Amino acid sequence: MKLKHTFSAFLLGITAFAFSGCQSVLDETPRTAFTIDYFKTQDGLQSAIYTAYAGLRYDFGPIGAMVLGNVGTDEFTYGDQGASGQTLECGIYSISPTNGAIGTPWNRNYSNINLCNAVVEFAPNVTMDATNKSKLLGEARYLRAMYYLLLVENFGAVPLDLGSGDLKFNSTPSCTFRRNDPDLLKKNFQSMIDDLLFATENLPDQRPAGEYRLAKGAALHLLARVYTYRAYSAVKQATDFQSAYDTAKKLIDGKAKYGTDLLQDFGDIHKEGNDYNKEILFAVERLPLNNIANEVVNPSSDFDQKVNISCNMFVSNYTSVTKNGVTLFPVRVLQYGRPLRQFCPTRWTLDVAFADKLNDSRFNNTFRDAYPIATFYTAGSSDYTKYVADMAAIGFALGDTAFYIAPTDAIAKTLKAANKKYVIYSPSETYSNQNRANNIYPALRKYEAVNRNSYQDISGRPFVASKFSEVYLLAAEAAMALGKNAEAAQYINVLRDRAAYRSGLSATELANRRAKIQVSASDITLDFILDERTRELCGESIRWPDLAMRGKLVDRAKKYNPDVTNLQSFHLLRPIPQSQLDATCETVKSQYQNPGYN
Template sequence: MTLSTTMTMYKSLKIGSLSLALTALLATGCQNVLEQEFRSELGPEFFATAGGLEGGVTASYSIARFFWGSEGFTYTENAGTDESILGASDGNTTFFQYTNILPSEGSIGSIWNNSYQAINNLNGVLKFGPSANIDAARRTTLLAEAKFLRGFYYYLLVRNFGDVPLSLNFIDVPTTSASRAPIADVYAAIIKDLTEASQELPNTSNQSKGRATKPAALHLLAKVYLQRGWSAAAQPTDFQMAATTARTLIDNQATYNVGLEQDFADVFREGNEYGKESLFVIDRNTDPSYAESQFNNSPQIANGNKENRANFFWVSLYTNALNVNAGIPGAPNNTVAVMDRDARNGRPFRRFRPTNYTLNTAFADRTTDSRYFKTFQSAWIFNRTTPVTTSRGTLVAGRDTAIWMPGVEVTEAQRRAFKGVIISPSQYTADLHPTMTKYTAVNRLTVNESSYRPIILFRLADTYLLAAEAYIKDNKPAEAAAMINAVRQRAAYKTTNTPAQNAAAATALAITPAQATLDFLLTERTRELYAEYARWQDLVRTKTLASRLATYNPTPGFREYHLLRPIPQSQIDLTTSGPKFPQNPGY
């Protein structure tokens, strides 16, 4: 099977391979990843060298930076669901309201083009890499990483587009014909790659959690079985295999050196991205020379499309909390901003804000379940150098709470007694709302700089919930409840509780097998995984997007055909030989 525009960067082996080598150099924090002198011509034999094998795999990891943390991909994975609605600072309603999603949409084209670029890199690695003159164990690991990554990118494609071109061979000659393989064939190829990767990868990585390991492969393989089990290509044992694969990881945590963090707050604590719960991350680098950031046109080696801006997208406009109490009798009004922008509180892009479902249904329990206050910022400490005086006195920097979002309605007396500004749920707006803090990045070069934090893509709590979903579909509610309870009981933990109080809270949060339904699980996934680039695919996979939108976030523009993304128009236009490349229905 051949591809057309998906592989256009490989029209020439000279250009393609040299581009790959340079990409590999950029993608690492070590200047010596490729020590050979770059030549003007690099052919397929490049992959058969030690540097080519290492560089080909490294470059393919780097391509994932086009997605997680970028603005367009963040829309495609998080918008248009029950969890989030549009914030104030961006008029881009396309993915939130399903208006005018076109085949020319750049963020959709990015998924297609960059995934196929990575796949062809990996096809070259897998074709020529076995003959590389490199330590045998290292060669085995790199080839297993290549299989993991090829499965990873094909999974990204099939869950977004359905039938897609399937090529497992390195393409070095341009072609103008292309066709789509059935999803059954694509899933079979993914499962083969991931199964082999899970057998050949090491239990842990001595480099970083940005490299594939057996736990990462098992997690992704379980998810692919689950995804196929819901699809038209379902096999009778898919849900059983999803559960079995997930349990292989869950039941052998000591072997793989993984485990749930005791405190949910530690999962996303800055600096703990390689913690024991993390299985796989999209790596970043604190060295600005290799972080692929374009802020202020620096560094020279830059690509703004690979910036991690996740630290901006959910941040409220805390710098403009003015006239909050206007019209409330007896409540002190503020006509002066009580906060300045700083790195700790973030750059207020306001692309996303939580829905009422997220705040009031998923996170309704804020007493026993600790996750609401560990997911959302509810207090802002006064940070202005210019003094601000309210009716209750002058705010003291570093000590007084300037803005408080208690999450419940308050009385006028409570407002009058508070030194700063109280914003209750009835006052939330597209500008002012709780800030989601999972991607907060305090340690940045400047206040407006993008994040250098790795993004956690797979983590063990999700493995438990994937196993629960598989058990629900396999009609094993007791096993499903046990998986869900492992996550919920961790959610009960608070550092301010005594051990007895934590134990009592964990017992209170446990559910019965009768409660282990798909609807409960989807709401549990919001509590645990809000904003983790999973919701759109979760609802599409479980065929609940339409019903949950109707219930929690009515979206008149949504149609059933939106369950697949449009094939990029460039792919259709440049397929000029053979049958016309088919578009997905509705577009």
């Protein structure tokens, strides 16, 4: 949704644990304080919803949220600049209850859950248009489910009672930690499912063009994911996979009704300037070059709070590359990002998951392995003129390839023997969890952001939270669990047909490439589907929960990421933050900590 004007924090939007509320941006007159009565008005309800939308920025885009979603998995290890603090702790599984990354969802989500509780509790008695009221309630219940899912997938069972009863709005800070109900996880899942079922019936069929307001497609997608997660949990229901299948199929079969579809070109999904395309069901909104609307104080130095720093997190040290003693990128380039070097792809990601880099376009549309000559300097400036001259002196013009990371050592050897003018790196020469001698590696390109004032700045792009392509993966997984592997293969092949597409291919060549990457029923296993999820969703901050919720984290991370040296089965849950335990008035605080962290 397009958010424009600064809005003060809800003073009564507090959690049961006395955490602070969050700031929102609204197209409203700024206010400084509220009473409960304000929530009993149409303006108050709408303000609460806007605040709950904006609160998702804490969970999608800042460094802590991205650490939780990506590091310590089969996909990504930590880069050399991530070899300390919260990134390293999560990367090697030496996680302290004081880790900053785990504190973010705990400290931020409950205040927004409480606002959603207020809307659900007070809206039925507020006089307003019935259609708008239904939509408002649908938004509140989707958002509440999303906030709870972000907690459950990290911490397991979490309180539904914030001090006034399960899913009730609470206006009085409480130090009681209501987490000892043996049925709490079951209640967590059921509350999310109930909320999302309501959202699928009461949200609009389609989201507005050019803004991210919730619609039924996003609700159906999240509902299918929640059913899938519950199917692997200790509180699974016999019908979960069937429910996940039915929900995903409803969205796929009804894609025209819900205003969504797969794009023809995989590379267009995350392309800057195409942020509101029909494949994206929901994203957490930011506006380019609008730090006020995005609630960013310092775009060059803020890494946490509500920033979207994704454009810089996966970037290797491209500014260190030289040719004949000349630095090819003496200043950072907007498109290539700030080389923060926090996350580095594992060798499994580069060499196994994306083994076919010819017939499947997803590697080239996910990672940047070639860097053309470019500069931040303005054309006509003295710095620009000098840079162009310096590059010309060593045989480069703007747009020429400066360096290339070859897919195999053999290809790199051949290119080097051909005396290519650009710098060539073989996989064995790049940084990975097997080699730390060189800080160059293919960088995730999905989040590249040119529309920034400085190469130091964070991104003003929306952060994708829900994509139609994942619905096909969920449908395939559910079909497999139901014994319908042939149908599962059909869903996978829809994505693979699209993956074969590259602009400029002849019809014959496209058909040949599609044929080479088709799968059959015998290929379908859970591990294969998880591999396919990497190819389709790599780097999108859902890998850790995907593995943990399916019980595959230990197996796959240990197999494919040598850096996870301390990983054990209890790491399927994060520790409850120490700040929460300290604030609890219970005598035996340790009883509320997750196993393995006491």
